[in-house]
Amino acid sequence: MRKALRFKIKQPSAHYRDPKVFQNDYISTLNLPTRTSILGMITYLCDKRLSSDLDGKSSINIGVIGTYRNKSVEFSRGEKMDFWDNYRKLKGSKEREKFLKYGEYYDFYKNYKAENSILNYEVLREVELSIFFSCDDEEEYLLVKRSLENPGKYMNLGRKEDFVVPYTKGDFVEEVELLETFSASTRDAVKNRLKLKNSYIKVDLKEHEKYEEILNSGTLIALPRKYKDIKDIKENRTIEFCHYIYIGEEGIYPKNLKVNVYDNGESKEVFTWL
Incomplete structure (x- = not known):
């Protein structure tokens, strides 16, 4: 079992921009926030850069599961x-x-x-997220826990206007136990109700045979995972990208994959670390 923090949150609206998209007239949104966006929100609340994320070999683990009601399109005007x-x-x-x-x-x-520039962008409505955080450094783990229990800053995820509120009033975070498990076959995954859905799965394309079922079950996308030089000023930082598969509501029962399970007796959430 692994100790972790789980914060269940909701957002009236959110736009999670893909940093690889640079269109001037239309910008789509990701279905879920990236690891770097989530970690950015956490470190902002803590008012310090977590040292566990500074050495290039981060001991921080983050997972996310999320849904939204629908997508809409908004626009803004500015100069080119x-x-x-x-x-x-x-x-x-x-x-x-x-x-x-x-x-x-x-x-x-x-x-x-x-000349005026009209920017159209997708926005998710009525977003609900379950975010999991784990850290090998006990002191920093407790710092994040305290910062989420009594947030002293405005919380947003995505754009500045995409504010965050707790799913349950007054309760941002809870400490939970996660079961790390591995299913060798789809049959075992079904038997143990290990269904992955509404989440990202990190994949290694060099081992495409291992991930063949997953690659055929969702949308492949390259997402930022961490900054190679996080200590540098923001303009000079280099983002390290990894490949992920987004699995929607239909979900999959994965085989040959290690997953994390949160089970409170009434519901079960299955995810992988980003």
């Missing part, structure tokens, strides 16, 4: 990117001086004939 690029280049130049007395931004906008 070259407007801001030109504006930044102008700052500090002699040409900029002529704008200051009339209103810097307004006159720059008029003279450079900025």
